[in-house]
Amino acid sequence: MSHLYQSYVDHLEVLKQKNNYRFFKKLQHDGQMITVQFPHQNKTMLNLSSNDYLGLAQRRALKQQFLDEYPLHTQHFSSSSSRLLTGNFEEYERLEHTLNQAFGRDSLIFNSGYHMNIGILPALTNQNSLIISDELIHASIIDGIRLSKAKRERYLHQDLNQLEQLIITAMQDDTIDKIFIVTESIFSMDGDMTDLTAFVQLKQKYSKVLLYVDDAHGVGVYGEKGLGCAEHFNCIHDIDFLVGTFGKALASVGGYLICDTVIRDYLINTMRSLIFSTAQAPINMAWTDFIFQKMQQYQQKRQHLQQLSHDLKQSILQRGLNCPSDSHIVPVIYGENHIAIEKANIMQDAGFYVLPIRPPTVAVGTARVRICLNAELNLSQIEPLFKLL
Numbered sequence: 092m093s094h095l096y097q098s099y100v101d102h103l104e105v106l107k108q109k110n111n112y113r114f115f116k117k118l119q120h121d122g123q124m125i126t127v128q129f130p131h132q133n134k135t136m137l138n139l140s141s142n143d144y145l146g147l148a149q150r151r152a153l154k155q156q157f158l159d160e161y162p163l164h165t166q167h168f169s170s171s172s173s174r175l176l177t178g179n180f181e182e183y184e185r186l187e188h189t190l191n192q193a194f195g196r197d198s199l200i201f202n203s204g205y206h207m208n209i210g211i212l213p214a215l216t217n218q219n220s221l222i223i224s225d226e227l228i229h230a231s232i233i234d235g236i237r238l239s240k241a242k243r244e245r246y247l248h249q250d251l252n253q254l255e256q257l258i259i260t261a262m263q264d265d266t267i268d269k270i271f272i273v274t275e276s277i278f279s280m281d282g283d284m285t286d287l288t289a290f291v292q293l294k295q296k297y298s299k300v301l302l303y304v305d306d307a308h309g310v311g312v313y314g315e316k317g318l319g320c321a322e323h324f325n326c327i328h329d330i331d332f333l334v335g336t337f338g339k340a341l342a343s344v345g346g347y348l349i350c351d352t353v354i355r356d357y358l359i360n361t362m363r364s365l366i367f368s369t370a371q372a373p374i375n376m377a378w379t380d381f382i383f384q385k386m387q388q389y390q391q392k393r394q395h396l397q398q399l400s401h402d403l404k405q406s407i408l409q410r411g412l413n414c415p416s417d418s419h420i421v422p423v424i425y426g427e428n429h430i431a432i433e434k435a436n437i438m439q440d441a442g443f444y445v446l447p448i449r450p451p452t453v454a455v456g457t458a459r460v461r462i463c464l465n466a467e468l469n470l471s472q473i474e475p476l477f478k479l480l
């Protein structure tokens with residue numbers, strides 16, 4: 092081993108001692124169930140940690156229907172270049188057309204939500220821009236802000252008063268010509284939903300403000316057509332940059348931006364993570380398009396998921412426990428790390444695959460067990476979990 096690696100070895104040792112060492116688990120998926128390989132045994136459990144919120148990724152019949160409609164031998168498994176060179180297959184155009192029809196605005200697709208969030212803000216901002224973000228935004232947006240030349244501020248989670256104060260200060264600063272407010276629609280660790288109406292009002296009140304909303308956890312799940320929280324709050328046209336991902340409820344992979352045409356054109360000319368990366372395989376685009384069209388008709392699944400989420404949350408509150416969720420992401424906050432770990436172990440032993448979430452992922456003193464529901468679950472399957480809370 093190179094002597095230059097010693098500091099990495101030492102750091103990994105520290106992580107192991109702090110119980111914060113990460114590694115890939117050996118997993119097998121079978122419908123709703125997941126089998127996890129532990130050192131001394133394998134455990135098969137109901138998967139309550141997946142982002143497959145509509146349960147579409149687990150449905151064999153959908154895959155079969157897709158393959159019947161799009162036989163494999165007609166598919167391309169690589170685009171072999173960036174979209175700006177030879178990678179712009181018609182599958183891209185078709186998916187964007189589907190998005191344009193659904194949202195009633197222009198759209199642009201990215202290889203992943205991560206590519207999307209690290210690329211958009213650096214492309215659209217400069218030294219005269221200010222980015223103001225919620226303190227709990229996703230790591231991909233934080234990295235995008237770091238890559239940008241903009242000035243930056245953060246506000247306490249969902250604290251609109253503090254946000255407005257920051258806007259007022261920036262409105263008086265002549266060196267700032269654009270203020271980008273950045274939030275998520277549903278935050279993945281608390282499961283709380285952002286009041287997008289209030290954000291739109293703030294944006295409309297101050298002339299320099301543009302609004303960036305990441306709806307990764309809302310798309311597919313909220314809105315009559317599943318277009319996400321922006322549809323739910325009826326503000327699709329009031330959000331300058333409405334982004335989301337296909338990798339969660341939509342059972343695929345990739346990111347999308349809903350925006351005005353000029354923004355799309357500008358990003359195609361300036362966004363580095365779009366320009367300098369091989370475009371996603373056309374077969375993935377075709378699958379995303381297939382799912383996105385189907386998803387719009389799944390009102391019943393969405394309603395069922397909301398009912399389940401409501402039942403679980405009620406049961407948590409009845410036990411006097413703390414749960415900030417308004418959505419299908421339902422954390423039970425226990426506070427101390429060891430309690431969250433112990434509870435998660437008890438639930439896993441009873442056949443529920445839930446995971447403890449600890450600092451630094453969440454604030455000190457708010458360790459929790461995070462339960463992610465999906466529309467394929469029935470109340471009878473999760474009721475035994477209520478007793479273990």
Ligand SMILES: *Cc1c(COP(=O)(O)O)cnc(C)c1O
Nearest residue numbers: 203204205229231305307336338
């Ligand atoms: C998952 C997630 C992303 C990243 O999307 P990927 O397609 O997985 O790269 C971005 N933003 C939020 C809020 C997310 O939850």
